[in-house]
Amino acid sequence: MATNIKKIAVFTSGGDSPGMNAAIRAVVRTCAYMKVECVAIYRGYDGMIDGDFKPMNARSVNNIINKGGTILKSARCEEFRTAEGRQKAHEQLKKEGVDAFVVIGGDGSFTGALTFNKEFDFPVIGIPGTIDNDIFGTTYTLGFDTALNTVVDAIDKIRDTASSHNRLFFVEVMGRDVGHIALNVGVGAGAEEILIPEENLGLERLLDSLKRSKKSGKSSSIVVVAEGDKIGKNVFELKEYVEEHLPIYDVRVSVLGHMQRGGAPSCFDRVLASRMGVRAVEALLEGKTNLMVGIQDNKIILTPIAQAIKGHTKIDKELIRVSDIMTT
Ligand code: F6P
Numbered sequence: 001m002a003t004n005i006k007k008i009a010v011f012t013s014g015g016d017s018p019g020m021n022a023a024i025r026a027v028v029r030t031c032a033y034m035k036v037e038c039v040a041i042y043r044g045y046d047g048m049i050d051g052d053f054k055p056m057n058a059r060s061v062n063n064i065i066n067k068g069g070t071i072l073k074s075a076r077c078e079e080f081r082t083a084e085g086r087q088k089a090h091e092q093l094k095k096e097g098v099d100a101f102v103v104i105g106g107d108g109s110f111t112g113a114l115t116f117n118k119e120f121d122f123p124v125i126g127i128p129g130t131i132d133n134d135i136f137g138t139t140y141t142l143g144f145d146t147a148l149n150t151v152v153d154a155i156d157k158i159r160d161t162a163s164s165h166n167r168l169f170f171v172e173v174m175g176r177d178v179g180h181i182a183l184n185v186g187v188g189a190g191a192e193e194i195l196i197p198e199e200n201l202g203l204e205r206l207l208d209s210l211k212r213s214k215k216s217g218k219s220s221s222i223v224v225v226a227e228g229d230k231i232g233k234n235v236f237e238l239k240e241y242v243e244e245h246l247p248i249y250d251v252r253v254s255v256l257g258h259m260q261r262g263g264a265p266s267c268f269d270r271v272l273a274s275r276m277g278v279r280a281v282e283a284l285l286e287g288k289t290n291l292m293v294g295i296q297d298n299k300i301i302l303t304p305i306a307q308a309i310k311g312h313t314k315i316d317k318e319l320i321r322v323s324d325i326m327t328t
Contacts, residue, residue, distance in 0.1 A: 003099075003123075003284070003285055003286070003287045004099065005036065005099040005100050005123065005284055005285060006036060006037060006097070006099055007036065007037040007038070007039060007096075007097050007098050007099050007100075008027070008031055008036055008037070008038050008039075008098070008099065008100050008101065008102060008281060008284060009038075009039045009040070009041050009048075009053070009093065009096075009098045009100070009101040009102070010024055010027040010028065010038065010039075010040055010041070010056075010072075010101065010102045010104070011040065011041035011042070011044055011045075011047065011048065011072055011101065011102075011103060011104070012024065012044060012070040012072050012073070012074045012103075012104045012105060012129065013044035013045060013074055013075065013076075013077070013103055013104070013105035013106075013108075013109035013112070014044070014074060014076060014105040014106045014108050014109045014129075014130065015074070015106065015130060015131075015261065016068075016069050016070045016074045016129075016143075016261060017129045017130050017131045017141070017142055017143025017144075017146075017147070017261060018068045018069075018131075018142070018143045018146035018147070018261070018262070018263055018264065018265035018266070018269055019129065019142035019143050019146065019265040019269035019270065019272065019273040020069070020070040020072075020074075020104050020129050020142060020143070020273070021061075021064040021065065021067045021068075021069070021070060021071055021265075021273075022064070022065045022142075022265055022269065022270045022273035022274060022277075023104050023127050023129065023142060023273035023274075023276055023277045024040070024061060024064065024070070024071065024072060024104065024277075025061035025064055025065055025273075025274075025277070026273055026274045026275075026276065026277020026278055026280075027102050027127075027277040027280060027281055028040070028056045028057070028058065028060060028061045029058050029061065029277075030277060030278045030280075030281035030282070031056075031281055032057060032058040034281060034282075034285060036281070036285065037055070037097075038055070038056045038057070039053045039054065039055050039056060039096060039098060040053065040054045040055075040056045040060075040072050041053055041072065041101075042054065042072050042073050043072075043073045043074070043075045044072075044073070044074050044075040044076075044077055044105070044109070045075070045077035045079070045080035045085075045089065045109075045112055046075045046077045046079070046080075047072075047073075047075075048080070048089040048092060048093065049077070049079055049080065049085055049088045049089045049092065050092070051092040051095065051096070053092075053096050053098075065265075065270055065274075066264050066265070066270075067264065068146075068261075068262045068263045068264055068265065069262065070104075074105070076108065077112075080112050081112070083119070086112075086115065086116055086119060086120075089116070090116070090119075090120045090122070093122070099123065100122065100123035100124065100125075100284045100289075101113070101122070101123075101124055101125075102124075102125050102126075102127060102277075102280045102281065102284070103124060103125075103126050103127070104126075104127040104129045104142070105126070105127075105128075105129055105130070106128070106129065106130040106132070106134075106135065106141075107134075107135060107308065107309050109126070110126045110292065110305045110308060110309050111309055113126060113290075113305065114290060114305050114306060114309070117289060117290055123284055123287075123288075123289040124289055124290060124305070125280045125283050125284055125288070125289065125291055125292070125293065126280075126291070126292040126293070126305050126308070127142065127273075127276045127277065127280055127292070127293050128141040128142060128276075128292060128293075128294060128308070129141060129142040129143060130142070130143060130144075131143040131144055131146070131147035131174060131181065131260060131261055132144070132174065132175055132176065132177070132178055132180065132181065133178070133180040133181070133313065134175075134177060134178040134180065134313050135292070135294075135308055135313065136303070136307060136308050136309075136310070136311025136312060136313055137292055137294045137301075137303030137307060137308040137311065138292070138293075138294025138295055138296065138301075138303070138308075139294070139295055139296050139297075140268075140272060140295055142265075142269055142272060142273050142276070143261070143265070143269060144180065144181070144269075145266045145268040145269050145272075146263060146264075146265045146266045146268075146269045147174070147181055147260050147261065148181065148184050148185055148188065149266055150259065150260055150262075150263050151173055151181060151185040151189075151256060151260055152185050152188045152189045154171075154254075154256055154259070155171055155185060155189035155191070155222060155224070156189060158171060158222065158254055159189070159190075159220060159222060162220035162221070162222060162252075163219045163220035165220075165250065166219050166220060166250065167220060167221075167249075167250045167251065167252055168210065168220070168221040168222075168223070168242065168249045168250065168251045168252070169220075169221070169222050169223070169251075169252050169253070169254055170223050170225055170235045170238050170239055170251065170252075170253045170254070171191075171222060171223070171224050171225065171253075171254045171255075171256065172225045172226075172227055172234075172235045172253070172254070172255040172256065173185060173224060173225070173226060173227065173256055173260065174226075174227055174256070174257075174260050174261070175196070175197070175226035175227055175228055176227060176228045177197060177228050178196075178197060178198070178226070178228070178313060178315070179194070179195075179196020179197050179198050179199075179226040179228075179229070179315055180313070180315070181226065181260070182194050182195070182196050182224045182225065182226035182229070183196055183315060183316065183319050183320065183323070184319065185224060186224040186323055187319050187322055187323050187326065189222065189224070190222070190326065191222045191223060191224040191323070191327075192209060192210065192213050192218075192221040192222060192223055192327050193206055193209050193210075193223045193224070193327070194223075194224045194320075194323055195223065195224070195225040195226060195229040195231050196226045196229055196315065197226055197228040197229050197230050198315040199315070199320065200230045200231060201231060202231070203231060203232075203233070203241065206223070206231070206238075206242075207242070207245055207246060209327070210223075210242065210246055210249065211246065213327070214246075214248055214249070216328075221249075223238075225238070235253045235255060236253055238253075239251045239252070239253050272295060275295070275300050276293045276294075276295070276300065279293045279300045279302070280293050283302060288302065290304060290305050290306065291303065291304060291305060292304075292305050292308040294308075
């Protein structure tokens with residue numbers, strides 16, 4: 001279906017992730033290619049409400065494909081949750097002559113986009129950008145692959161010092177509600193145990209596993225803990241618990257924190273961002289709305305945003321089995 005879309009806005013929203021800049025670049029360049037005007041919105045929905053816009057052309061996004069973070073800044077906007085806030089945002093978009101937008105973010109950002117579409121019949125397309133990989137409708141979100149590489153690199157370094165001192169390390173990684181990062185880096189960095197929100201291993205099993213590991217002659221141990229894990233103790237309490245019940249262990253804790261969200265995007269994330277950005281603009285120009293661009297079986301697909309928000313991603317059980325076998 002041909003559309004009357006002549007100007008598309010692009011912005012990033014929620015937690016940043018590597019690959020967002022590559023996606024902004026892809027949206028801007030696809031607009032230029034399709035001869036559609038493009039405008040960037042700074043600071044997510046906050047900037048939309050304030051009218052913080054900047055016209056973009058193909059040259060505005062030179063040399064950003066390799067940059068972490070987001071050149072457009074990001075925010076979690078309370079005001080956009082209110083009808084008045086959304087009304088102001090709509091007025092600003094109208095004033096600027098914007099006909100549709102592409103939002104790069106997570107499910108909070110998508111929820112806002114969907115509400116906005118319902119209220120103003122405004123065409124919106126989402127690109128999933130979060131290191132947590134917790135969005136239904138795509139096998140990979142932007143930034144997940146880069147974060148995995150960043151975390152594996154950090155754990156490799158921790159292992160060097162752990163094995164030099166025969167120590168046990170609890171390494172906390174991001175993942176408020178899901179364990180995709182923890183599970184993948186746990187396998188990739190050879191962790192003894194992986195604690196994720198989706199599976200409650202139980203403290204007894206953790207102790208048994210650590211006992212076995214010591215008995216089998218291992219010189220160091222790494223336990224990867226997702227920040228949202230459900231074992232009932234945070235990493236520091238886990239350290240105390242293990243030191244009390246298994247005094248043979250000298251335990252340390254490392255919380256990796258926000259360094260996991262930074263850094264240059266991997267090649268995988270750059271390619272994914274480019275493909276998603278192209279499809280997002282094409283979809284709008286085909287008259288589509290309320291869809292999220294995703295990837296499945298290496299094909300770029302579109303999923304209704306309503307499903308992407310409601311659906312839950314599933315943990316890869318095979319990885320749990322592989323990890324169990326690898327820790328023999
Ligand atoms: O980007 C997702 C995430 O990394 C979560 O895993 C984490 O809980 C959250 O962001 C923390 O982000 P912030 O400090 O920006 O609120």
